Amino acid sequence: MADTPLLKVEDLCTHYHLPQGTVRAVDGASLSVKPGQTVGIVGESGCGKSVMLRSILRIVPRPGRIESGRILYARADGQVTDLAALDQDGRAARAIRGAEISMIFQEPMTSLSPVHTIGDQIGEALILHRDLSRKAARAETVAALDRVAMPRAERIVDMYPHEISGGMRQRAMIAMALCCGPRLLMADEPTTALDVTTQAQILALMRRLQEEDGMAIVFVTHDLGVVAQMTEFVVIMYLGRVVETGPVRDIYYRPKHPYTHALLHSIPKLGQRRAGARLQSVKGGLPDPYLTMTGCPFAPRCPHNDGDRCEREAPALRSVGAAQEVRCHYAERLDLQGVRKAVTA
Amino acid sequence: MGSYIVRRVLQMILVVFIISMVAFFVIQLPPGDFVTSYVSSIAAGDRITQDAILALRQQFGLDEPLLMQYFRWITNVLQGNFGLSFQLQRTVGDLLAERLPLTLAITIPTTIFVYAVAIPIGIYSAVKQYSVGDYLFTFVGFIGLAIPNFLLGIVLIYLSTRYFGGNVGGLFSPEFENAPWSVARVLDMSRNMALAIIIIGTSGTAATMRVMRGMLLDELSQAYVETARAKGLSEWRLIMKYPVRVAVSPVLSTVGFTLPAMISGTEITATVLNLPTTGPLLLNAVKSQDMFLAASIILILSVLTVIGTFISDLLLVWADPRIRL
Ligand SMILES: Nc1ncnc2c1ncn2[C@@H]1O[C@H](COP(=O)(O)OP(=O)(O)OP(=O)(O)O)[C@@H](O)[C@H]1O
Numbered sequence A: 001m002a003d004t005p006l007l008k009v010e011d012l013c014t015h016y017h018l019p020q021g022t023v024r025a026v027d028g029a030s031l032s033v034k035p036g037q038t039v040g041i042v043g044e045s046g047c048g049k050s051v052m053l054r055s056i057l058r059i060v061p062r063p064g065r066i067e068s069g070r071i072l073y074a075r076a077d078g079q080v081t082d083l084a085a086l087d088q089d090g091r092a093a094r095a096i097r098g099a100e101i102s103m104i105f106q107e108p109m110t111s112l113s114p115v116h117t118i119g120d121q122i123g124e125a126l127i128l129h130r131d132l133s134r135k136a137a138r139a140e141t142v143a144a145l146d147r148v149a150m151p152r153a154e155r156i157v158d159m160y161p162h163e164i165s166g167g168m169r170q171r172a173m174i175a176m177a178l179c180c181g182p183r184l185l186m187a188d189e190p191t192t193a194l195d196v197t198t199q200a201q202i203l204a205l206m207r208r209l210q211e212e213d214g215m216a217i218v219f220v221t222h223d224l225g226v227v228a229q230m231t232e233f234v235v236i237m238y239l240g241r242v243v244e245t246g247p248v249r250d251i252y253y254r255p256k257h258p259y260t261h262a263l264l265h266s267i268p269k270l271g272q273r274r275a276g277a278r279l280q281s282v283k284g285g286l287p288d289p290y291l292t293m294t295g296c297p298f299a300p301r302c303p304h305n306d307g308d309r310c311e312r313e314a315p316a317l318r319s320v321g322a323a324q325e326v327r328c329h330y331a332e333r334l335d336l337q338g339v340r341k342a343v344t345a
Numbered sequence B: 001m002g003s004y005i006v007r008r009v010l011q012m013i014l015v016v017f018i019i020s021m022v023a024f025f026v027i028q029l030p031p032g033d034f035v036t037s038y039v040s041s042i043a044a045g046d047r048i049t050q051d052a053i054l055a056l057r058q059q060f061g062l063d064e065p066l067l068m069q070y071f072r073w074i075t076n077v078l079q080g081n082f083g084l085s086f087q088l089q090r091t092v093g094d095l096l097a098e099r100l101p102l103t104l105a106i107t108i109p110t111t112i113f114v115y116a117v118a119i120p121i122g123i124y125s126a127v128k129q130y131s132v133g134d135y136l137f138t139f140v141g142f143i144g145l146a147i148p149n150f151l152l153g154i155v156l157i158y159l160s161t162r163y164f165g166g167n168v169g170g171l172f173s174p175e176f177e178n179a180p181w182s183v184a185r186v187l188d189m190s191r192n193m194a195l196a197i198i199i200i201g202t203s204g205t206a207a208t209m210r211v212m213r214g215m216l217l218d219e220l221s222q223a224y225v226e227t228a229r230a231k232g233l234s235e236w237r238l239i240m241k242y243p244v245r246v247a248v249s250p251v252l253s254t255v256g257f258t259l260p261a262m263i264s265g266t267e268i269t270a271t272v273l274n275l276p277t278t279g280p281l282l283l284n285a286v287k288s289q290d291m292f293l294a295a296s297i298i299l300i301l302s303v304l305t306v307i308g309t310f311i312s313d314l315l316l317v318w319a320d321p322r323i324r325l
């Protein structure tokens, strides 16, 4: 049972059809999450992390559309539903959304309605999915706020988002996402907009709640330190594709993809500023999103580009080692350097 | 909140006072006064002696300094006496009592019509942006904005007389003009009023529709809408509860000053439609320098505007918890 995945994304393609051309935001990405597991998704800005999560939740806004692929979700009764095949606004998709799979967004400042009270916005999910009365929903909301260690929850329910701090708003968001007891929580850079202290508190809170509830978490970030701290399994994305996946340790100690390698060595470390030691950033910029390319998408920026096969043939995602998968022709031969200690932020 | 209201009321009194003064003096700005324009309007054959003119001036109090005239008028107004219309030889109070109710009877339903039609269309256009319906409403909206009201009035009068056998302008069809009140008369009046409401309301509807569409489009892409969607709410329900709620309050709050704007903005249409509202009365009064009448109407309009704006502001405060006083 523990080995059947809770969520299995297969070759997902989500494209935006714009007048200027098609943006392949997610372009054949695959991903698997086991019950209770925490999976980190890492990648540069614009690589399709948010679009991937929105695709799973079926809230991709127009003109975005899931073009192909499957999103297999195992419901509590063991039945497997292909979320990608559901009607985005249909009853079936909405029954799962917010109840079994929920999401925390990046911007606590703008992710709550400015003109509705915190209690109204959280209670709404309870009324919708658990059929509670207004009064019962309010009591549950206070309890949910208490669980996320919201100070003075009894008063906060009746407050508006602008009356509380960013950290408290993110706590409210978490309470909202968790109030219906989801089996999968997706967090899209939940701490990026917060200061470091608040960030640490929120991360600790999420870990505690996961221990208590045992839900699976998909955690999107571009902070590799946070990944090391929060997750067991990492998915590295590049240009809408998964280029490497594996357990955190393997990825950090033995990266197999040049892009992962570049990402790892672009993390600033305390005390690194010795003479001569320079911070490497990933060289080059992202290519034009409208271009369709042949060959490896990372080839133009890759120091190991052979100028031939890499330019002609797109590598497939294949297994290297026990649990690691990589999308590179030369993964075994490159012998890339990992980082010595898993960095902690 | 309490001190805010007190502060605003004091401000409003000051503003109305200044407007009354400006209105009074501006009407006097053209050379001459009511007597001059009265004399020149009388057939050239009738000679009027200088003495008669002087007597007229004295009778109307026009020989006194302007400031004196103003203070006498405003003191009377504060006691409920708006003075006399020189031209119509009736008290301004009487004239207003005759015209204001009908004016309100047309502008209030028009205001309701404007918002009741424009807001749902605006919502539809934003939610279904770039759909056939959106393009259609956009097209109709621009036409509604581009056509002057009085022209629309003429066209609609033509169409209604040509195809529906309606009357030409006025509040009643000829057969009901002097008839006693009856169900048929009320129906007849409603029909003519409906025409007036459509004509007067069209441009406002077109504009409000565009504003609503734009406001809602801004809100639809906000992050909180996505949060609501992620909760599993159905699309229409979440749209009505969140972005529409945010977008509609500034639109609705304009209701306070739309009403007076409509009362003062319909002179030409009311003239074309031959409606006995305050509009044509004001137009005439200004033309003939009938100063007490003109100044009184302007004063009432400005009071309505100021109160309307105040109500709008209060509505906005009530609708948006972020606004602190
Ligand atoms: N509404 C949209 N219209 C057009 N293109 C879009 C839209 N939303 C996203 N995209 C495109 O999809 C791609 C992936 O975007 P996405 O938001 O998933 O990136 P991300 O990995 O979450 O980046 P970040 O770390 O900045 O959040 C980008 O190239 C972006 O331009």
Ligand SMILES: [Mg+2]
Pocket: A049, A050, A051, A188
């Ligand atoms: Mg993102």
